[in-house]
Amino acid sequence: MGEKRLRSGFTTGACATAAAKAAAVFLLSGKLPQQVEVVLPEGQHAVWKPEYQEEEPCQGYVRVQKDAGDDPDVTHGSWVYARVQVLEETELEEKRQTGSGYWLEEEPQVYLDGGVGIGIVTKPGLSCPVGHYAINPVPRKMILSAVEEERVRLGFRGCLGVQIAIPSGVELAAKTFNPKLGIQGGISVLGTTGIVKPMSEEALLATIRLDIHMKAVAGDGALLMAPGNYGETFLRETMGIPMGEAVLSSNFVADAMQMLREENVKEVLFVSHIGKLIKVSAGIPNTHSKYGDGRMEEMARLTALRLEKHGGAQKTEDLLEQILGSNTTDEALEYLDKAKKGLAEQILTDAAESAKVHLESWAGGALHVEVVTFSTALQITGKSRGADSLFEKWKSDRKTCI
Numbered sequence: 001m002g003e004k005r006l007r008s009g010f011t012t013g014a015c016a017t018a019a020a021k022a023a024a025v026f027l028l029s030g031k032l033p034q035q036v037e038v039v040l041p042e043g044q045h046a047v048w049k050p051e052y053q054e055e056e057p058c059q060g061y062v063r064v065q066k067d068a069g070d071d072p073d074v075t076h077g078s079w080v081y082a083r084v085q086v087l088e089e090t091e092l093e094e095k096r097q098t099g100s101g102y103w104l105e106e107e108p109q110v111y112l113d114g115g116v117g118i119g120i121v122t123k124p125g126l127s128c129p130v131g132h133y134a135i136n137p138v139p140r141k142m143i144l145s146a147v148e149e150e151r152v153r154l155g156f157r158g159c160l161g162v163q164i165a166i167p168s169g170v171e172l173a174a175k176t177f178n179p180k181l182g183i184q185g186g187i188s189v190l191g192t193t194g195i196v197k198p199m200s201e202e203a204l205l206a207t208i209r210l211d212i213h214m215k216a217v218a219g220d221g222a223l224l225m226a227p228g229n230y231g232e233t234f235l236r237e238t239m240g241i242p243m244g245e246a247v248l249s250s251n252f253v254a255d256a257m258q259m260l261r262e263e264n265v266k267e268v269l270f271v272s273h274i275g276k277l278i279k280v281s282a283g284i285p286n287t288h289s290k291y292g293d294g295r296m297e298e299m300a301r302l303t304a305l306r307l308e309k310h311g312g313a314q315k316t317e318d319l320l321e322q323i324l325g326s327n328t329t330d331e332a333l334e335y336l337d338k339a340k341k342g343l344a345e346q347i348l349t350d351a352a353e354s355a356k357v358h359l360e361s362w363a364g365g366a367l368h369v370e371v372v373t374f375s376t377a378l379q380i381t382g383k384s385r386g387a388d389s390l391f392e393k394w395k396s397d398r399k400t401c402i
Contacts, residue, residue: 009069010046011191012080013139014038015165020083022050022142023062023159024150024160027084032062038146040194041138053081057116057167059170061154071196074175075187078168084147087111087159093159100132102140103147107148109159118189119170123182125214132190134178135164136391142194164189177207180244204250212246215339221397222267222390225249225256227287230273234374238381239271241390246271252286257362257369267368269390274329274348274382277373281354285362296324299332302350306343330377337378348373348382356384 030179037047048064061081068076075178075380089094092111100120101113114120114133128134135143147162168171169187173179178187215223224246226232232248235241237371249256272280275295279287282298300323307316319339326332336344352371359369370387376382 007069007341009067009071009073009196011139011144011194011196011328012066012075012166012187012189013136013191013362014040014046014194015048015064015066015080016082016135016189017146017194018046018048019050019064019080019162020084020162021146021163022048023082023084023152024147025154026052026062027160028088028150028156030230034358036342037062038142038194042193042195043065045091046194051310058083061163061165061348068196073196074172075166075169078166078172081115081165081167083163083165084374085161085163092159092161093318099342102135102144104141104144107144110144110147110151110241111159111161112144113161113163114186114189115165115281117162117166117172117186118164118187119173119178119183121182122184123214123218125190125217125289126181126183126210134165134183134186136171136188136190136192136202139189139190168352177211181211182271192386203253205252205255207247208247208252208256212256212259212263215247216263216265222269222394223260223265224394225252225260225268226271227273228278230276231271233378234372235271237376239372251286251291253280253287253359254362257359257367258364261366265367267370267390269366269370269387269394270355271372271374272355273349274333274373274375277355277371278329278351281351283358292395293331296326296332298351299326299329302347302354302360303336303343307351308344330375333375333378333380338363344375344378345382347384348375348380349384350382350388352384354376354380369372385390 001277018036026032032052035047035049049063050064053061053063058081061083063079063081066075066078095111103111119134121130121134127136150365163241175189226246227249232246276287278295278298282294284292322335325333333344352373356369356371371384372387372392373382
């Protein structure tokens with residue numbers, strides 16, 4: 001039986017365009033359209049059924065509901081609101097000069113603002129200026145053009161102000177990367193095609209790339225990177241680093257190294273739980289289980305090499321069998337710890353050194369990488385030789401930036 005075909009949906013930007021178009025028709029004709037059609041950037045036509053909102057928090061707005069298809073989008077099912085109002089020319093000019101919204105030369109009589117649930121950009125490096133609402137270039141063009149089209153079609157000669165709001169965005173923002181990226185108070189209005197294709201890996205890769213880009217633009221020298229929550233928690237609790245300082249690579253370790261190279265980042269301290277790091281040590285570029293496991297085989301390989309070079313553990317074959325039969329890296333480390341004092345820490349260090357070689361190789365030799373790995377269960381750590389000095393350099397660079 002073939003795999004179920006995943007259903008596409010619509011971006012927040014496309015929904016905002018539909019709501020704004022319906023709101024413009026409602027204002028200028030006095031009638032709310034039963035349906036509203038939007039032509040998306042790649043030529044597809046999409047239709048929504050708008051509703052008039054009679055209650056707070058967006059009383060007097062027109063709304064449409066977002067359908068993200070089968071994509072795991074946190075905004076799926078959210079209501080996207082728009083209000084269109086008449087502006088005096090003086091109001092429009094003031095907004096252009098001092099506002100947090102947008103206008104375009106092609107649509108000089110329409111101004112776009114954000115409202116409740118739309119985040120404000122607080123860090124450079126995004127496609128929206130600092131201090132402005134997080135409405136990306138393609139959605140803002142779609143919204144402004146749609147409202148301008150209705151302004152002309154319905155014969156209105158004055159100026160219009162558009163406001164987009166997503167009340168649930170205040171709460172939903174905590175489930176996104178927005179706070180980490182410096183978008184405060186809500187979510188972003190995103191979308192380049194108007195269509196959400198259920199390809200979450202591509203979306204995650206784009207987010208990783210954006211985080212790296214923003215840190216590079218901010219002038220950060222060495223960067224911190226961790227695969228996910230375990231590494232970020234270790235950075236906070238053990239190394240005293242606030243949440244949000246590290247780029248989270250998820251399983252896309254080799255891809256992240258290439259992104260770092262492309263952004264001309266020169267140094268990175270990679271911090272990971274041994275459960276992920278051991279795969280990197282084995283040269284696995286993506287640590288998701290579907291790309292392979294090999295954790296215990298790599299633990300056994302490092303152990304055999306260590307004991308062959310330095311000796312000290314009796315019944316080596318029995319130990320290797322215990323490691324290969326382990327369910328988790330922490331269990332394997334317990335066997336190592338019982339076999340010889342300090343052996344578990346030595347294997348973590350060897351794994352860090354082996355991972356360093358692969359990480360630098362995936363960056364084409366253009367990146368200096370140091371590695372820290374750890375076992376939370378055993379409260380032990382392993383580091384590549386230059387990890388401490390690179391971490392001190394990172395701290396020094398941060399103090400200079402601050």
